Amino acid sequence: MKQALKIVNCGIQAAASVVGRVEKNGPIGGVFDLHGEDDRFGQRTWEKAEAEMQRLALNTALAKGKLREGDLEAIFAGDLLNQCVGAAYGLKDFSVPYLGLYGACSTAAEGLLIASLLVSNGAFVRAAAVASSHNCTAERQYRSPLEYGAQRAPTAQWTVTGAGAFVVGPSAASDVLVRAVLPGTVIEKGVRDAANMGAAMAPAAADTLLRFFRESNTVPGDFDLIVTGDLGYEGGDILCDLMAIDGVPIRDVYNDCGMMIYNRDTQDTHAGGSGCGCSAAVLASYLLPKLKSGELRRVLFLGTGAMMSPQIIQQGECIPAVAHLLCLSAKEEKEWKLC
Amino acid sequence: MKQALKIVNCGIQAAASVVGRVEKNGPIGGVFDLHGEDDRFGQRTWEKAEAEMQRLALNTALAKGKLREGDLEAIFAGDLLNQCVGAAYGLKDFSVPYLGLYGACSTAAEGLLIASLLVSNGAFVRAAAVASSHNCTAERQYRSPLEYGAQRAPTAQWTVTGAGAFVVGPSAASDVLVRAVLPGTVIEKGVRDAANMGAAMAPAAADTLLRFFRESNTVPGDFDLIVTGDLGYEGGDILCDLMAIDGVPIRDVYNDCGMMIYNRDTQDTHAGGSGCGCSAAVLASYLLPKLKSGELRRVLFLGTGAMMSPQIIQQGECIPAVAHLLCLSAKEEKEWKLC
Numbered sequence: 137m138k139q140a141l142k143i144v145n146c147g148i149q150a151a152a153s154v155v156g157r158v159e160k161n162g163p164i165g166g167v168f169d170l171h172g173e174d175d176r177f178g179q180r181t182w183e184k185a186e187a188e189m190q191r192l193a194l195n196t197a198l199a200k201g202k203l204r205e206g207d208l209e210a211i212f213a214g215d216l217l218n219q220c221v222g223a224a225y226g227l228k229d230f231s232v233p234y235l236g237l238y239g240a241c242s243t244a245a246e247g248l249l250i251a252s253l254l255v256s257n258g259a260f261v262r263a264a265a266v267a268s269s270h271n272c273t274a275e276r277q278y279r280s281p282l283e284y285g286a287q288r289a290p291t292a293q294w295t296v297t298g299a300g301a302f303v304v305g306p307s308a309a310s311d312v313l314v315r316a317v318l319p320g321t322v323i324e325k326g327v328r329d330a331a332n333m334g335a336a337m338a339p340a341a342a343d344t345l346l347r348f349f350r351e352s353n354t355v356p357g358d359f360d361l362i363v364t365g366d367l368g369y370e371g372g373d374i375l376c377d378l379m380a381i382d383g384v385p386i387r388d389v390y391n392d393c394g395m396m397i398y399n400r401d402t403q404d405t406h407a408g409g410s411g412c413g414c415s416a417a418v419l420a421s422y423l424l425p426k427l428k429s430g431e432l433r434r435v436l437f438l439g440t441g442a443m444m445s446p447q448i449i450q451q452g453e454c455i456p457a458v459a460h461l462l463c464l465s466a467k468e469e470k471e472w473k474l475c
Numbered sequence: 476m477k478q479a480l481k482i483v484n485c486g487i488q489a490a491a492s493v494v495g496r497v498e499k500n501g502p503i504g505g506v507f508d509l510h511g512e513d514d515r516f517g518q519r520t521w522e523k524a525e526a527e528m529q530r531l532a533l534n535t536a537l538a539k540g541k542l543r544e545g546d547l548e549a550i551f552a553g554d555l556l557n558q559c560v561g562a563a564y565g566l567k568d569f570s571v572p573y574l575g576l577y578g579a580c581s582t583a584a585e586g587l588l589i590a591s592l593l594v595s596n597g598a599f600v601r602a603a604a605v606a607s608s609h610n611c612t613a614e615r616q617y618r619s620p621l622e623y624g625a626q627r628a629p630t631a632q633w634t635v636t637g638a639g640a641f642v643v644g645p646s647a648a649s650d651v652l653v654r655a656v657l658p659g660t661v662i663e664k665g666v667r668d669a670a671n672m673g674a675a676m677a678p679a680a681a682d683t684l685l686r687f688f689r690e691s692n693t694v695p696g697d698f699d700l701i702v703t704g705d706l707g708y709e710g711g712d713i714l715c716d717l718m719a720i721d722g723v724p725i726r727d728v729y730n731d732c733g734m735m736i737y738n739r740d741t742q743d744t745h746a747g748g749s750g751c752g753c754s755a756a757v758l759a760s761y762l763l764p765k766l767k768s769g770e771l772r773r774v775l776f777l778g779t780g781a782m783m784s785p786q787i788i789q790q791g792e793c794i795p796a797v798a799h800l801l802c803l804s805a806k807e808e809k810e811w812k813l814c
Contacts (some may be wrong), residue, residue, distance in 0.1 A: 137544075137570050137571065138545060138546075138547075138548055138600075140572050142546070142598060180790070181790050183784075183787060183790065184788065184790065184792075205476075206476055206477060207477075208477075209477055209479070210658055214577060215786070218557040218784055218786065218807055219557075219579070219782055219783065219784040219787075220577045220782070221782065221784045221786075221787050223779075223781075224661060224782035224795050225787065225792065225795065227649075227661065228661040228662075228663055228795045230660075230661075231476050231660055232476065232658060232660060233479050233576070233657075233658035233660055234658070234659070234660055234661045234797055235576075235585055235588075235589065235658055235799075236576060236577040236578050236579075236585070236782070236797075237574075237575060237576060237577060238553060238558070238559045238575040238576060238577040239575050240558070240575075245574070246574055249574075250574065250589065253591065253593055253598045254592055254596070254598075257593070257596035257597055257598045257600075258596055259481060259592045259593075259595075259596045261477075294541055318572075319549055319572035319573070319574055320572060320573070321569075321570055321571060321572055321573055322563060322566065322567040322573045323567075324567055324568075354566065360769070434719070443558055443559070443560065443563035443564075443575070445522075445556070445557055445558040445560045447522065447557065447560075448522060448558075448560050448564065451519075451522065451523065453522050453523075453564065456563050456564065456567045460574075
């Protein structure tokens with residue numbers, strides 16, 4: 137396989153997040169831009185609520201960046217719903233070219249990665265990436281309707297009700313720089329348990345991360361933080377084990393957005409948060425501000441996605457996964473050269 | 476809105492198609508690379524059959540282009556199935572970065588568009604775009620299982636069992652050039668009839684096409700063919716009417732992949748073909764060879780997609796659509812300048 141790592145020169149010019157009640161009540165609840173008390177966002181159905189979160193997130197990101205929709209040349213967006221209706225309906229009133237993605241929970245990273253490659257190479261001046269998930273839409277689509285009160289396995293994660301929107305633009309206009317991207321390949325290691333997405337995704341994260349260190353000639357110690365999107369406690373632990381087995385231990389600098397967003401002891405969310413909205417909201421409102429302030433200086437962000445289809449699981453297949461990587465840095469690190 | 480048209484400099488280096496029995500028996504059935512007699516492609520389920528078509532299409536495209544998977548820097552792929560499992564499972568054994576798309580039936584054009592922008596701007600040397608649909612998977616997911624024998628409306632289209640794969644690469648290595656791309660915006664004009672996708676998509680095609688002529692300073696007469704992906708007879712007629720109303724008549728040079736693939740009189744396919752596989756297979760094996768031979772010299776290809784979700788239709792919403800445009804030319808036209 138050719139070198140997958142791509143050095144880029146662009147930044148995240150603006151970002152915003154919208155979350156639900158459980159996320160607002162979590163340990164980092166204070167950082168999110170908008171939240172809803174009843175998770176409905178004024179809509180009649182959960183699907184429309186999720187779409188509304190995407191609209192609110194992008195509008196808020198534009199406002200925070202003092203930008204208008206006319207400043208965007210494209211929107212890369214998706215979510216977990218069948219036909220990605222959260223994105224299609226939530227963003228349909230923006231008069232901006234729309235390119236739909238399906239990367240499962242890796243969607244925020246996938247959108248940021250494609251937007252970064254296009255902005256960095258001069259195809260676009262500015263493009264947005266938007267992703268969302270909603271506990272009430274995802275649980276009924278992928279597992280069972282919440283009203284059934286099905287018992288949840290210890291390895292099960294809690295789908296985040298949240299959305300994140302990002303504007304990728306020129307480095308000079310951005311406080312956080314995108315320094316490199318590495319798109320992941322599809323990895324499937326035999327996991328077929330729909331209540332253990334972390335185990336399905338961890339090998340994909342390890343594959344992408346190992347390739348990054350190999351191709352960039354960096355080591356985990358070069359980074360303040362290596363953060364995955366939603367492996368949760370179970371998947372995160374597996375990832376750290378897999379990396380240690382390969383001689384690249386990361387545990388000292390590792391964390392996961394799904395571990396950050398809920399309080400494990402008090403919120404009954406089992407193995408942590410998951411969903412496109414998990415990594416999107418945590419990156420937009422918790423990690424990027426720390427990169428802006430310089431509290432974090434070099435971060436590897438991996439969006440992790442399990443392409444889990446209830447129908448195909450019933451047909452006896454395993455769950456393929458993918459992990460896309462972004463190497464981010466604070467502006468003060470602009471002299472730092474990878475490779 | 477900023478200019479959406481992007482001039483690019485790359486080509487389609489290789490392409491291949493796989494179709495089912497009905498398509499093989501259609502008026503252009505002889506052009507497709509591979510076909511299956513029972514539409515199962517050796518698989519136990521229709522979903523796995525669709526995934527197998529994607530694998531076969533990409534393998535065949537690579538073989539036709541004398542390329543190996545290591546020559547690809549990314550695959551952009553998708554289909555109509557929930558969680559895009561046709562692409563995820565069909566392509567999981569390629570050790571190539573995988574970027575999943577959801578553009579409904581516009582997926583082939585969306586993948587070609589993103590790949591063209593990235594290759595043209597130097598991010599990748601070569602990237603693939605793959606898309607598929609299967610009559611038996613799509614009809615039961617979007618409408619009703621075929622076994623029910625539900626009566627079909629005259630405006631209903633027949634989902635194509637087919638897949639197309641494309642390798643976008645340097646102009647010098649390609650017989651067909653991609654000259655410009657124009658990504659579409661989401662357009663929704665109040666259509667909520669799941670048996671009339673053509674009507675839902677035609678306004679999106681008109682929007683993209685009108686913007687193209689405005690931004691490129693070209694007229695329909697500059698092209699040998701303006702071809703949409705799957706508007707069918709109903710949507711194609713609406714598009715021609717919409718364009719005429721706007722003072723840009725296209726009927727003399729217009730056609731639609733969904734009108735080409737079946738015999739309207741003998742194949743009982745009502746308003747024509749539809750699905751990601753319709754435009755992908757027709758472009759790969761019918762249109763590109765004509766551009767290669769010079770029989771066609773300048774072609775506008777519009778992938779048309781309706782983001783139709785049965786669930787959201789039941790919630791009372793209309794169907795949003797999108798159309799992405801590629802401006803293609805024969806190699807002999809390389810001196811021709813747009814804009």
